[in-house]
Amino acid sequence: MIRFTQIMPVSLHTINREMHERCALCRIRSYSFCRALGEGKLKGFTSISAEKIYTDKQNIFLQNENSDSLYNITEGNIKIYQLLSDGRIQIIGFLYPGDFFGSYSKKKYNYSAESIGKTKVCIFKKDLLDAYLEKNMELAKELLNMTSHELMLAQDRIGVLGKLNANERMAKFVINISQQRSRIGWQDNPVSLPMTRQDIADYLGLTLETVSREITKLKTSKLIKVLNSKQIYLLDKARLLSLCH
Amino acid sequence: MIRFTQIMPVSLHTINREMHERCALCRIRSYSFCRALGEGKLKGFTSISAEKIYTDKQNIFLQNENSDSLYNITEGNIKIYQLLSDGRIQIIGFLYPGDFFGSYSKKKYNYSAESIGKTKVCIFKKDLLDAYLEKNMELAKELLNMTSHELMLAQDRIGVLGKLNANERMAKFVINISQQRSRIGWQDNPVSLPMTRQDIADYLGLTLETVSREITKLKTSKLIKVLNSKQIYLLDKARLLSLCH
DNA sequence: ATGAACAATTGATATAGGTCAATTCTAATA
DNA sequence: TATTAGAATTGACCTATATCAATTGTTCAT
Numbered sequence: 097m098i099r100f101t102q103i104m105p106v107s108l109h110t111i112n113r114e115m116h117e118r119c120a121l122c123r124i125r126s127y128s129f130c131r132a133l134g135e136g137k138l139k140g141f142t143s144i145s146a147e148k149i150y151t152d153k154q155n156i157f158l159q160n161e162n163s164d165s166l167y168n169i170t171e172g173n174i175k176i177y178q179l180l181s182d183g184r185i186q187i188i189g190f191l192y193p194g195d196f197f198g199s200y201s202k203k204k205y206n207y208s209a210e211s212i213g214k215t216k217v218c219i220f221k222k223d224l225l226d227a228y229l230e231k232n233m234e235l236a237k238e239l240l241n242m243t244s245h246e247l248m249l250a251q252d253r254i255g256v257l258g259k260l261n262a263n264e265r266m267a268k269f270v271i272n273i274s275q276q277r278s279r280i281g282w283q284d285n286p287v288s289l290p291m292t293r294q295d296i297a298d299y300l301g302l303t304l305e306t307v308s309r310e311i312t313k314l315k316t317s318k319l320i321k322v323l324n325s326k327q328i329y330l331l332d333k334a335r336l337l338s339l340c341h
Numbered sequence: 342m343i344r345f346t347q348i349m350p351v352s353l354h355t356i357n358r359e360m361h362e363r364c365a366l367c368r369i370r371s372y373s374f375c376r377a378l379g380e381g382k383l384k385g386f387t388s389i390s391a392e393k394i395y396t397d398k399q400n401i402f403l404q405n406e407n408s409d410s411l412y413n414i415t416e417g418n419i420k421i422y423q424l425l426s427d428g429r430i431q432i433i434g435f436l437y438p439g440d441f442f443g444s445y446s447k448k449k450y451n452y453s454a455e456s457i458g459k460t461k462v463c464i465f466k467k468d469l470l471d472a473y474l475e476k477n478m479e480l481a482k483e484l485l486n487m488t489s490h491e492l493m494l495a496q497d498r499i500g501v502l503g504k505l506n507a508n509e510r511m512a513k514f515v516i517n518i519s520q521q522r523s524r525i526g527w528q529d530n531p532v533s534l535p536m537t538r539q540d541i542a543d544y545l546g547l548t549l550e551t552v553s554r555e556i557t558k559l560k561t562s563k564l565i566k567v568l569n570s571k572q573i574y575l576l577d578k579a580r581l582l583s584l585c586h
Numbered sequence: 587a588t589g590a591a592c593a594a595t596t597g598a599t600a601t602a603g604g605t606c607a608a609t610t611c612t613a614a615t616a
Numbered sequence: 617t618a619t620t621a622g623a624a625t626t627g628a629c630c631t632a633t634a635t636c637a638a639t640t641g642t643t644c645a646t
Contacts, residue, residue, distance in 0.1 A: 178500045180586040186500040200489045206496060229482065236481045237474065243488045244445045250495035251451060255423045255431040257502035258546030262603065293624060301503035306603055308625055325612080325624060341425040507633070538594060548634055553595055570594060570642080 146219045150211035156198075159208045163199035164222045172215030173290060176207045177298065187299040189249075190291060194280055196242055200225075212290055257301050260341070265300045266310040267339035270320065274330060286329045293325075391464045395456035401442075404453045408444035409467045417460030418535060421452045422543070432544040434494075435536060439525055441487055445470075457535055502546050505586070510545045511555040512584035515565065519575060531574045 147170070150156065156167065159178060167174075174191040188207050191197055199205055202222050229236040256268055270287060278284035289296065293304040300307065311328075314320045319336055321329040330336060392415070395401065401412060404423060412419075419436040433452050436442055444450055447467050474481040501513055515532060523529035534541065538549040545552065556573075559565045564581055566574040575581060 178496070180500075180504060182586065184504045184586075186503040188496050188499055201486050206493050226482075230478055233475055233478065233481065236478065236485065237471075240481065240485050240488060241446050243485060243492060247488060247492045247495060248451050250492060250499060251423070251433050253499050254433055254495060254502060255425075257499060258431040258543075259425060259429045298503075303604060304624080305605080305626085309603090312625075341427065341429075549594080550596085550635080551633060554633095557595075 148217055148219055150215045150217070152211060152213050154211045156209040156211065156217065157205050159206065160204050163201070163203055163205045165198050166196060166200055166220040166222065166225060167198040167209070168218040168220070169193050169195050169197075170216045170218055173212040174209055174215060174217075175212055175291065175295065176209045178207050185298045186301070187295060189253075190295075190299065192276055192280055196246070200239065200243070262300075262302055262306050262310050263313065264339050264341065265302065266307065266314060267319070267336045269296065269300060270314075270328065270330060271333070271336050271340055274333070286323060286327055288327050290326065393462055393464055395460045395462070397456060397458050399456045401454040401456065401462065402450050404451065405449050408446070408448055408450045410443050411441060411445055411465040411467065411470060412443040412454070413441050413463040413465070414438050415461045415463055418457040419454055419460060419462075420457055420536065420540065421454045423452050430543045431546070432540060434498075435540075435544065437521055437525055441491070445484065445488070507545075507547055507551050507555050508558065509584050509586065510547065511552065511559060512564070512581045514541065514545060515559075515573065515575060516578070516581050516585055519578070531568060531572055533572050535571065 150172075156174065157163070157165075169191055171193055174195070174197060175187055176189050176191065176197055177185050177187045179185055190212070197209055200222065229239070256265055260268060273289070274284045274287050277287065291299075293307050296302075297304040297307045302310075311320075311322065314336075315322050319330075319332050321331055323329055395417075401419065402408070402410075414436055416438055419440070419442060420432055421434050421436065421442055422430050422432045424430055435457070442454055445467065474484070501510055505513060518534070519529045519532050522532065536544075538552050542549040542552045547555075556565075556567065559581075560567050564575075564577050566576055568574055
């Protein structure tokens with residue numbers, strides 16, 4: 097089992113504090129508000145969310161199941177992926193605290209979601225959320241903003257997979273992780289890669305051997321320093337950035 | 342200049358009729374309502390949109406420009422694409438009547454948009470739309486639904502570019518176009534490809550030579566019939582579908 | 587109808603990244 | 617501490633697709 101507390105150079109306390117500042121519907125309300133909302137403790141509001149805890153490698157939901165919930169990560173990481181009929185996997189994304197996943201619309205999930213390490217999520221049932229949105233335009237707008245943001249990220253990934261070579265994909269990958277960490281208030285340089293090489297490969301549309309070779313290439317060209325297989329230090333962000341275009 | 346009236350086996354009249362039934366905020370209001378709204382002719386509503394007409398290959402906006410509008414196609418097609426610093430192009434999508442593009446949030450456009458053939462769009466200024474959303478929750482929800490749908494499509498494309506080979510990408514491409522046409526009420530079988538081979542290549546993350554070869558492969562294996570370079574007939578949808586996984 | 591300009595096809599060759607296999611590293615358990 | 621299983625690296629070779637180049641097809645203006 098992968099434990100973030102082992103590989104991340106920040107204390108669990110720090111992480112939790114960060115969470116309180118930005119979690120769930122973070123840009124609107126404080127985490128405590130969201131939580132209270134979830135537990136139905138705020139008078140005037142009904143309960144629209146429930147919290148759930150997962151251990152490593154548990155499925156939150158599977159592709160093609162009927163979708164009825166939107167999830168928000170409050171702790172840990174999630175990977176979302178699509179499975180082809182012949183067993184090939186495409187990882188759509190690695191998600192961080194504050195990220196949403198699942199489906200707002202009531203159809204089918206178009207990817208599966210699995211926890212990486214111990215993970216807490218807030219679950220918003222579509223019906224309840226829907227009813228709540230009626231009363232809270234600010235929330236609706238925020239949800240729209242977040243979905244637009246996700247869309248932008250997905251479109252970026254289309255660019256990566258369509259046009260960048262293995263070198264550039266790898267560079268973009270570490271840069272993106274670094275930026276993502278910084279965005280949620282974690283230190284952005286010694287960057288941890290909690291996922292396996294196979295996972296990275298399935299994310300970047302490469303094989304694990306190519307990922308491994310590209311990492312050593314970045315190492316030998318002094319762009320990164322490999323602290324251990326799950327933790328790397330970015331030595332030359334400028335050059336890495338220029339590789340991503 | 343590419344003219345749809347030449348390559349599509351439906352009359353312009355038919356197209357326009359279809360447009361009236363589904364355009365702009367089609368799933369909520371009729372096109373005429375939307376148009377009236379745009380022109381400020383409906384009492385009780387302020388004007389939130391303006392119509393604009395483009396000829397072939399005109400830029401609607403460029404990547405990294407400040408974004409202030411959301412666009413809806415009412416006639417014609419749009420391609421949206423990202424440009425890498427070294428000139429490589431990744432086409433994010435080919436859009437059809439009824440599709441939205443641009444940006445809801447007021448930041449920068451993360452792709453450029455260009456007309457294919459004569460194209461009409463409805464322009465929704467972010468500020469006006471935003472104000473209007475306040476008064477119209479139905480619209481806000483619909484916008485959220487549409488954005489979620491787009492996100493789903495983008496995630497599908499991540500799967501295509503990450504895991505499918507040239508054969509499978511090509512098969513998926515023609516199947517998708519067929520389904521898209523059917524979705525907006527056009528005949529779904531002789532399928533027209535109004536874009537160039539280079540455009541298809543830039544969309545699928547291949548080269549134009551590979552696209553050309555794959556088309557001839559589909560032809561020789563009796564999966565499609567090439568009516569002319571811009572129009573193909575799907576002979577065996579079942580096998581094409583199985584190629585897409 | 588003719589020619590110019592561009593789009594698409596086809597062929598020959600090169601190469602990035604995949605595949606298969608052997609080796610080394612790491613972490614967990616006895 | 618030794619043992620083992622899984623993860624990561626490295627090497628040798630192969631294949632799908634890119635690249636470069638020549639040919640054919642199509643559209644539009646004259």
